[in-house]
Amino acid sequence: MKGLAEFVMRGRLQALLVTVAGAGSLMLCWISAAVLALVTLRRGAGQGAWLLLWALLPAGTLMLVFGDSGPLALLVSTMALALVLRATVSLPLAVLASVPLGALTGLGLLAFGQGMLDQMVGFFDEFITNLEQQLSSGEAGAVQLLRPTAVQVAGMMGAANGLLSIACLLLARWWQAALYNPGGFAEEFRALYLPPAVTLALTLAAVALASLGVEYRTWAVICLIPLNFAGLALVHARAAWRGRGGGWLTAFYLLWLFFDPVKLLVVGFAIADSWLRFRQRWVRPGGDDSRQ
Structure with missing residues (x-):
């Protein structure tokens, strides 16, 4: 590259x-x-x-x-x-x-x-219909999944x-x-860091959008994007401080990509770091650090 x-x-x-x-x-x-x-x-x-x-x-x-x-x-x-x-x-x-x-x-x-949205909705509808047919069995009955709007x-x-x-x-x-x-x-x-007021505003906006209903939960995700990157920056800082290699970060990113709970955990890291400033706490006064 x-x-x-x-x-x-x-x-x-x-x-x-x-x-x-x-x-x-x-x-x-x-x-x-x-x-x-x-x-x-x-x-x-x-x-x-x-x-x-x-x-x-x-x-x-x-x-x-x-x-x-x-x-x-x-x-x-x-x-x-x-x-x-x-x-x-x-x-x-x-x-x-x-x-x-x-x-x-x-x-x-x-x-x-x-037009593009209609195509995407149709694609998801077809995919979910096929998935429902695969999940449905004779005695278990029909399985119905939510379709995106x-x-x-x-x-x-x-x-x-x-x-x-x-x-x-x-x-x-x-x-x-x-x-x-x-x-x-x-x-x-x-060093990427978001101040407490910013993280609070983003969190409240995401919660407000999600509370409007299922349709707006994807819009709430937009507000969480900066928090995700701030959390990933914190993970990189921790890995560098602990001397972790690239393999550890690769494994973490695979978990982050495929598991939504990991994404929420990263957002939680960013919010906590905004208030507690973990990167400063990792280094003792006088520049002496303690790797725990």
Whole structure:
């Protein structure tokens, strides 16, 4: 991946080729988004905007032909986060910016992407119907599972866009550090911290949305995205402090990806760290640390 970043930063033509090549692909648009963020962070908003305009051509074509606005939303959202990070030099603020971007993505789908939502609802309906048939047996009776609505799917897509845009931004930041400031990204990410007032506001917003009903629980997830990344930063800081290797973090990320209780646990870590400042407590006064 570092080799790709080196290639991109050789010149405008190289960056343009990689960005345009991935922007029209459902599987590779995240690479284009990360390249956009890298160029924006390193060379400024003008260079990033120039690349974005070219990337909108294949991404927009994909949306018009197939009705999939995902790559377009990811490119624009990642660019916005990169602009926030470049202007503020604050990773927490950039991560927090994913909340309004995720919400706007979901609202945009409800307003202008009804066709795509109908396709997604139909896909889930077919999948759940097949699952019900497999779970149903003669004596056990029919099994009925809940089917997502268009509102739920829009919230899910908004949450996915917010999550992926942060991931692309972090990849770009890692590329930037690997090329120009080795080791800098690790320190920056491990220090990611959200103040108590922010965590309280995000938590209350998530609870309020979830209390509106099942349809809005996916929208509540959007508010928890920054807390998840703050919790993951805490896990990375703890692993580095304890001297854990990459294998331990890989196993943890697999658990985090596939088990929702682990995600909630990470959110709990972030909330607790916001009030208790664990990273400061791990180091004794005078700089002497105690690994317990």
